Amino acid sequence: MALNATLNATINAIMRGVLFEGIPRQVRVADVPVPVLMDETDAIVRITTSAICRSDLHMYHSVRGEPDVPWVVGHEAMGYISQIGSAVHSLAVGDYVVIPDNLDSGHLQMDPEPRFGYGGPGPYGGLQAEYARVPFADDSLITSYVLLSDIFATGWTALDFSGFEAGDTVAVFGAGPVGLLSPYSAILRGASKVYSVDHVPARLEKAASIGAVPINFFESDPVQQILAYEPDGVTRAVDCVGMEAINAQGELQEDIVMRNMVAVTRQGGGIGQVGVFLTQNNSVGAPLAETISPNITFPLSDFLSKHLTLGAGVVDPIAVAPVLEKLITSGRAQPHFVGTAEIGIEEVPEYFQRFDRQEEIKVYIRFP
Template identity: 60%
Template sequence: MALNATMRAVMWEGIPYSVTVASLPIPTVQTGTDAVVQVQAAAICGTDLHTYHGVYGSSNAPWSLGHEAMGVISEIGDSVTFLNVGDVVVVPDLMESGHLNLEPQMGEAIGLGTDFGLPGGCQVPSGNENASYPDPTDFLFLSDIFATGWTALDYAGFEPGDTVAVFGAGPVGLLSAYSAILRGASRVYSIDHVESRLQMAASIGAIPINFVETDPVQEILRLEPSGVRRAVDCVGFEAVNADLELQENIIVHQMVAVTGFRGGVGQVGVWDSAGNTTGTPYAATLSPNITFPMSDFFNKGLQFQAGPVDPKVVAPHLVELISNGVAHPSFIISSEISIEDVPEYYSRFDQHLETKVVIRFP
């Protein structure tokens, strides 16, 4: 490797609605358990938009963005035992210290700055523990969004035959609706306001509801008088109401309203509590606390689970589904671009002109 060799990286510098592309030093092995991955494909995630809006991430900008990646191992430490140079791997968005543990846990998160444990985006700090699984692009989404959409249903207590309401038809919401259909849901409702997303949801067999045109609670209860069995939130704290104005609690209220007796609610859309900092200059515009319809929740006997998803827990099953041709999550891709085009496509993604953007590398 050439002295002072550099790579191109997408940078968050604390300026809302702006990202840059800069040259950073190419990482090298630091300890025996390290592995360096030459990224072949990465993606822009909805979580990245929370950072783009200035409301989520570490307090100290700048940092390099990105937490969905796959690539080829270019270098390994002398203690790495089950990976080799040349292996194609997927990088999960949550890391951990020590050897791989497939028990659910919250580890270090990639692409959100040093407050979340790792300085850079889409790099594998410990290859002996965290890299796994093969090609092609379908597998890229094991890094985060396919696993997250799948696990949202687990959080809600999903069982085959259930009716499901999925709030949000961005990449995670679409893959949650897709997961529900793969897992044998009897009916799946997809709630959003972006027509292209709703059309995509309909194309996989979900029932689209545009919440700007139709009250989703009234519409779902018209079609499901006893309510749905499961509801999931794939939006998080930047939820908007029918006037497209920020209303953090609206989806929680709607999920409780549409979920029937002894049903379940799952929530994987990002929530965070932070003040205004150089890394999160607009964070204080969002409240970490919301009103909750406790009486309805209690009287219906509902269950509610929320939180980050560790993709490594469900990855083995999802790998099998993709490998056997059962699942094709790459249907959500709308554009494939070069890294130099990323600033434009962050803007396009933020304006809902893209469903999912994948960055390709030579």
């Protein structure tokens, strides 16, 4: 939805926000309207920390986005509640909260619908800005840390999708922020061995620092590298890459991760898919969307003969936030290790470029 429709604002109330206008590899910081309460179940949050996510790059590359431009980008943030609607009862002005990337719908869904959140398709704008409107605030806000809004919850749930159990061996494809927090979660949950597959040396070094075995697929076939350690294959494999996966030649190959996961997973094992694979038609907001095929070649014969299972979907951070919050509060989990830069909002365009060039792993945006 267009910016003016998503941010119904009062006269002269403006804030700084990061805008995408449909131009590939370009964002800019601009004055935009401050959101206001639109329903009695809303809350307005004054954001203190936001972040740039790897999935923001699908928008940045113009392969995913809204038909109407511009919009405020971003879907990870935390801050203080500055206003609440009259029907919000479990929260108060001044509460420190995390805004999850997927929001509560406000009603019981007998027929589940697509989940919408921030910084992309959906009516709520983005979180790389000073304020955000949160609908159904009682059920949508989490009272803890920023990585619970998306990537820690996603990395953790990817293991659930794969059927993970303590003692399993795990191969995680992709070592971006989610791809680092998934092996980190596996180690926290008692994996016997974890492999991290990527091609960026800094990411693989970070993976090794938490106890994962780094596998560089630019050097040789990652499946053969892992099978040299695990002749029967790993118990679980997880995709944290998604639709912009590349092969050893650095070329786009949407099916490469799925094919590798089926090949490397042992008999009776499981696969988890959280890498974003949501294709769409070209539009003003996503002029290159059709460069990504909606279909992949799937090795069904191998999948069936090995009795594998597959779990996939968009993660609901609210469902796992209580467990992850306790792990962080107790000191057992310290997911902030993925961060490589802290910046102000005016620096965001530069750091999108750095992020796209794989010079940063996780970028936090701080607000005064």
